[in-house]
Amino acid sequence: MSTRVLICDDSKIARKQLARVLPTDWSIEVEFAEHGQQALDMISATPFDILFLDLNMPVKDGYETLDALRSFDQVPAVIVVSGDIQPQAIARVKEMGAMAFHKKPASGEDLRALLLSLGLFSETEQVSHPSSQRNDINAAEQFTLNECLQEVSNVAMGHAAKVLANMLNVFIKLPVPKVNIIEVSELQMALDYSAGEENVSAVSQGFVGSGVAFESLLIFNDSSFPDMATLLHVSEKIDSVVEVELLMDVSSVLVGPFIDAFGKQLNIDFSHSHPELIAQHAKVSDLINAKKAAWQRTLAVEIVYEVENYQISCDLMLLFTEESVPVLENLLSYLVEEE
Template identity: 80%
Template sequence: MSTRVLICDDSKIARKQLARVLPTDWSVEVEFAEHGQEALDILSATPFDILFLDLNMPVKDGYETLEALQSCEVSPAVIVVSGDVQSQAIQRVKDLGAMAFHKKPASADDLRKLLVSLGLFTPSKEAAPSGVTSNALTAAEQFTLNEYLQEVANVAMGRAASVLANMLNVFVKLPVPKVNVLEVGELQMALDYSVKEDSCSAVSQGFVGSGVAFETLLIFSDSSFPDMAKLLNVSEAIDRVVEVELLMDVSSVLVGPYIDAFGKQLNIDFSHSHPVLIAQHAKVSDLVNAKKAKWKRTLAVEIVYEVENYRINCDLMMLFTEDSVPVLENLLSYLVEEE
């Protein structure tokens, strides 16, 4: 008798990757959901044995889905599979009823050991059958550069947030990364929407490796400074010098681990320039105008970090050079095919 498995993740690549690393000697029927609400709708109509659940999703995220499942008379065993590896995130999902947590990207060996340890899978002593049964896996799947990049950014985002959370003993709320090709005017609109403040400060840093070049731009709402100082145990008066020190400290904690995790997924060691303060108490329009000649049209990855219970908001952007795009696309597509 086959085990019924539902994989819920907003990333097509993540869904495919997870389905591919399920044990090959496990007779399973797999279906997919793109967000928590779709998963709940499917579960209300059809019983499933196991739900693999992502955390950062639109419509209804993993936390909200776990909360909703608590009121269900019959629910599947839930294994959260996420790039958010904050210790508080792992504890929260377990408190909400998840049987286990597994970090992205899942490997076949690690997932197999986890399923056996949980008693959800017993290895077969016979020759391995075909394993996964799913119409969704038989068709040739084509992914866009945006989809490749969003999933890699999602994993890197979780690693960076974990470093910040451990250092400051906080919980960092994570979004779904946004990936778009933006003109300068569109970039300003995106930043205006994310920053939501009259003024901001920004730190820039350049990275290059294996034909891929990009600039990181970490933008802080100026209203973040008092709580940033509190978390970093800065007791002196917050003047412009102290603000720069705070910016550089948080920038090193967020950008460094993020780029390290991003590079490891692509097997690239990026070299980098020193971080540079490019704006202090400036309007977003001034920030964009200062770099307009260089940016023009760029592939951009945007992540908005928020610290729970604190008024701290920062926007991390990766802005790739145009000639990096074909190289990046080739690297990412090869990476997915090799999984």
């Protein structure tokens, strides 16, 4: 009898990648859900044996899905597969009923070992007609640049959050990365929405490698400084000099690990400029006006990091040059094919 497997992830790429690394000698029937609510509806309608669950998703995320499963009579074995590798995230999902955690991107060898250790898969299983049971897992599928870049950014985001979480001993709330080609006016609207009426401070840094060039822009709401100082054990008065030091410290921790994980997935070593303070206690419109000529139309990745139980929010944006877009499309399409 086949094992019924449900893979729940908002990323088509992640769903395909995970399905492809499941043991080929495992008799399974695989189905897919795009978010937690869809997974819950499917589990309510028909039993599943195993649920592979992402954490950062729209509609209902992984935590909300695990919480909802507590009220179910029949619950599948849950393995969380996520780019959020914060120790607190791993501990939380296990406390909420997940059997195990596996980091993205999953490797076939590691996943096989995990399934064997959990007793969910046996190497003595006999597989008949695996292609039909797997519902065309390996069927050709096209992915957009936005979808590919979002998944790569999602994994990189988790690495950066882990470093910051360990440094501050906090839990970082992670969103689904937003990827769009936008005009500079749309960029201002996006940042206005994030910052609200507050003034902001911003640190910029340039990166280039293998034909890909972009600027990282880390924007802090001014209300974040007191709690940032508390978490970093800064006891002196918070003046403009201390604020710049705080900005640079957090910027190096968030941006450095993100770019490192981002580059490793693309097999690129990025060289970089020194971080530069480009705004302090400024309106978003002033920040945009100062850089308007340089940005114009750009491919943007946006990630909003929030620290749980603290009034700290920062917006990380990667702004790629137009010339980088076809290079990225090439690199990311090759990455998908390799998966």
